[in-house]
Amino acid sequence: MEEGRQKDLQLLEEIIDKGLKQKLVHATASRDKIFEEQKVLSDLRKNLETLEKNAVNSLKTMVNLGSEVYMQAEVPDTRHIFMDVGLGFYVEFTRHEALDYIAQREERTKKQLEEYTGVITQIKGRIKLAHYQIQQLLNLPEENPSSSRQRAL
Amino acid sequence: MEPPAKGTVTPLASLFSEEEARKAASYVEEKIGEKRVEMNRLQQFVDENDNLINLVKKLPDQLHHNVMVPFGKMAFFPGRLIHTNECLVLLGENYYTDRSSKQTVDFLKRRDKTLQSQIHSLKAEIEDFQTEASFFATTASEAAEGLVEIREEYVEEEDLSATVFQSSEKETSNISGGEAEEGELEDDDFARIMSRLNELEMEEEQEGEDGGDRGEERDSPIEILEESQHDLVKGIRGETDRGRIEYGKQETTISVPMKASRHSSSIREPRVAEPRVKAKVIQVLPEAHPHKDIDDQLNCIGPMAQYLPKGDQSHSGTAQQNAGTWRDFQATAGISTAKAKTNVLGPQKIESPIEKPEPEFDSTKAFTGSIVEHAHIQETSTHSDTQSSASQPSKPVSRFKAQRR
Amino acid sequence: MSSSTAVRDLQKDLENKANDLGKIQKDIGKNHQLRKKYTIQLGENELVLKELDLLEEDANVYKLIGPVLVKQDLAEANANVRKRIEYISAELKRLDAILQDMEEKQNNKRETIMKLQQRLQSIQAGKAKA
Numbered sequence: 001m002e003e004g005r006q007k008d009l010q011l012l013e014e015i016i017d018k019g020l021k022q023k024l025v026h027a028t029a030s031r032d033k034i035f036e037e038q039k040v041l042s043d044l045r046k047n048l049e050t051l052e053k054n055a056v057n058s059l060k061t062m063v064n065l066g067s068e069v070y071m072q073a074e075v076p077d078t079r080h081i082f083m084d085v086g087l088g089f090y091v092e093f094t095r096h097e098a099l100d101y102i103a104q105r106e107e108r109t110k111k112q113l114e115e116y117t118g119v120i121t122q123i124k125g126r127i128k129l130a131h132y133q134i135q136q137l138l139n140l141p142e143e144n145p146s147s148s149r150q151r152a153l
Numbered sequence: 154m155e156p157p158a159k160g161t162v163t164p165l166a167s168l169f170s171e172e173e174a175r176k177a178a179s180y181v182e183e184k185i186g187e188k189r190v191e192m193n194r195l196q197q198f199v200d201e202n203d204n205l206i207n208l209v210k211k212l213p214d215q216l217h218h219n220v221m222v223p224f225g226k227m228a229f230f231p232g233r234l235i236h237t238n239e240c241l242v243l244l245g246e247n248y249y250t251d252r253s254s255k256q257t258v259d260f261l262k263r264r265d266k267t268l269q270s271q272i273h274s275l276k277a278e279i280e281d282f283q284t285e286a287s288f289f290a291t292t293a294s295e296a297a298e299g300l301v302e303i304r305e306e307y308v309e310e311e312d313l314s315a316t317v318f319q320s321s322e323k324e325t326s327n328i329s330g331g332e333a334e335e336g337e338l339e340d341d342d343f344a345r346i347m348s349r350l351n352e353l354e355m356e357e358e359q360e361g362e363d364g365g366d367r368g369e370e371r372d373s374p375i376e377i378l379e380e381s382q383h384d385l386v387k388g389i390r391g392e393t394d395r396g397r398i399e400y401g402k403q404e405t406t407i408s409v410p411m412k413a414s415r416h417s418s419s420i421r422e423p424r425v426a427e428p429r430v431k432a433k434v435i436q437v438l439p440e441a442h443p444h445k446d447i448d449d450q451l452n453c454i455g456p457m458a459q460y461l462p463k464g465d466q467s468h469s470g471t472a473q474q475n476a477g478t479w480r481d482f483q484a485t486a487g488i489s490t491a492k493a494k495t496n497v498l499g500p501q502k503i504e505s506p507i508e509k510p511e512p513e514f515d516s517t518k519a520f521t522g523s524i525v526e527h528a529h530i531q532e533t534s535t536h537s538d539t540q541s542s543a544s545q546p547s548k549p550v551s552r553f554k555a556q557r558r
Numbered sequence: 559m560s561s562s563t564a565v566r567d568l569q570k571d572l573e574n575k576a577n578d579l580g581k582i583q584k585d586i587g588k589n590h591q592l593r594k595k596y597t598i599q600l601g602e603n604e605l606v607l608k609e610l611d612l613l614e615e616d617a618n619v620y621k622l623i624g625p626v627l628v629k630q631d632l633a634e635a636n637a638n639v640r641k642r643i644e645y646i647s648a649e650l651k652r653l654d655a656i657l658q659d660m661e662e663k664q665n666n667k668r669e670t671i672m673k674l675q676q677r678l679q680s681i682q683a684g685k686a687k688a
Contacts, residue, residue: 044225063222063234066205067198067264068243069257071212073222075232084227098228245606246599246642247622248635250613260609267605 031116174293
């Protein structure tokens with residue numbers, strides 16, 4: 001009995017440290033990435049909307065050459081924009097097409113975010129459960145039902 | 154020939170547990186890792202800077218360049234760079250200024266210089282840590298092997314080291330008799346005083362040369378005494394002929410009265426044990442620098458500046474500069490002797506709280522020989538008293554002669 | 559009986575002192591961090607000042623305030639940076655003074671703790687004998 005309890009404890013600790021915690025770190029990192037993407041998209045959308053609203057068809061801007069050195073650049077025609085669609089491909093859109101595309105992307109990132117949030121909550125729940133079981137094992141070692149329940153999990 | 158009861162045998166492990174040494178070693182390794190990351194980051198900046206210099210140089214060749222102008226992180230507009238000879242440059246602290254291409258290149262080159270010096274000092278720091286790490290590792294393994302430290306009190310008719318030293322002493326002792334106040338100073342007393350005089354001399358010169366710097370960097374005069382004392386001990390221990398001869402030369406200019414030396418000892422005595430914590434960093438520096446700081450006081454400041462907290466270091470120009478010279482020197486002198494050196498350093502550091510003061514302050518125990526039984530370091534076993542014992546059989550003669558003529 | 563209450567008092571005292579020491583050490587740590595921050599800022603400001611000194615009189619200088627670049631007079635910018643450097647240096651000096659003070663306090667606390675521990679030990683040793 002005693003031996004089995006030790007084994008259970010070890011197993012639970014392993015599950016927490018090696019499995020769940022690493023998964024949690026991974027999922028959180030992925031979610032942060034998506035948050036970032038969401039912000040970029042919404043910024044871009046706002047900027048394009050401003051251009052549209054003010055009927056700006058050409059603009060001057062500064063380009064960062066690297067290490068915080070900027071140079072002036074002019075854009076003769078802002079009605080066409082190239083957007084990164086992933087995997088290194090850029091697609092030429094008109095402003096309206098771009099805004100549509102951004103809306104779709106935003107929809108998708110929102111779904112992804114929800115998904116990841118779900119995964120993260122699940123992992124956290126499992127960790128809590130494992131902790132609870134460890135406590136049970138330590139506090140009520142003589143109770144057979146609890147220990148068998150642990151094994152089942 | 155010595156009654157065995159006179160010495161003491163202390164296992165190294167009891168002074169410095171193996172586990173602790175290992176812990177310290179891994180801690181230092183961690184630090185090295187951090188510094189490496191920092192250095193890679195800086196190196197990246199440098200590369201970026203280099204690319205940018207080339208780019209800014211080339212841009213004014215044409216009136217405009219067709220580029221994709223970034224618009225946010227995911228979108229671009231087709232457009233072109235105009236005013237290719239004008240750049241807006243960040244100076245830092247949110248200050249920007251308009252510069253021509255040429256001026257920008259100059260600015261970037263200055264920035265490159267700053268980065269390089271930062272990398273330089275970082276490299277020196279890493280090497281510092283590496284020496285420290287290898288020292289800890291050696292100490293750990295020595296403690297594990299059951300290394301013991303044997304210490305004996307000095308008695309006149311002592312063995313190997315003392316006899317050689319005495320013969321060299323006799324030449325000088327009659328000359329020195331007049332100058333020494335007590336007249337009948339023992340030989341060891343004489344050597345002790347000489348070393349004290351050297352210290353004072355070093356102090357004077359250091360204070361003279363970098364008084365200003367030190368005013369800010371050193372907290373108290375006592376600390377200065379300690380620092381120079383360490384340097385001196387290092388200097389004395391220096392193993393090259395050059396170091397020693399230079400030493401002799403300096404002694405010829407000694408004019409500090411004996412009383413001063415007494416006085417200084419009384420200041421220092423109560424604090425003898427305390428500075429050892431600080432001494433840690435110093436000891437870890439290989440003895441590469443003493444040679445330098447003896448014949449070149451400027452360089453002396455370099456290694457000393459390294460003892461300062463790291464934060465200060467990166468901002469003091471001399472520290473960086475000298476860290477460099479020290480490092481270069483170490484590169485040439487250090488590698489071949491590295492193994493022997495760490496062995497010397499190992500036991501010496503541990504003993505220092507008790508042993509170092511002895512040759513300097515306690516006349517009855519002036520020549521405590523410390524013999525470490527260890528297969529491959531036997532020849533350096535009397536390390537901590539090099540100025541007075543075996544490892545220096547012939548040099549003292551020339552040294553003491555030099556100072557009289 | 560009286561000795562046991564004395565021991566208890568001593569232990570309580572010791573605990574308080576240890577807490578105080580911990581607080582001081584935390585403050586010292588904070589001080590170090592703050593100092594590091596200021597030292598870095600000082601270095602950056604000094605670099606800026608050096609560059610500003612190299613600029614010609616009629617050069618355009620801007621300061622980024624929030625998302626906007628605001629044009630500034632060179633002399634004004636120069637004065638501002640100088641003031642900033644002065645401020646940081648003063649701040650660093652102040653931090654130094656505080657640090658010294660705290661270190662002194664820390665050492666005093668350590669000593670008192672040592673003494674308390676010794677007294678506690680001697681009392682307990684006496685009890686063990688008796």
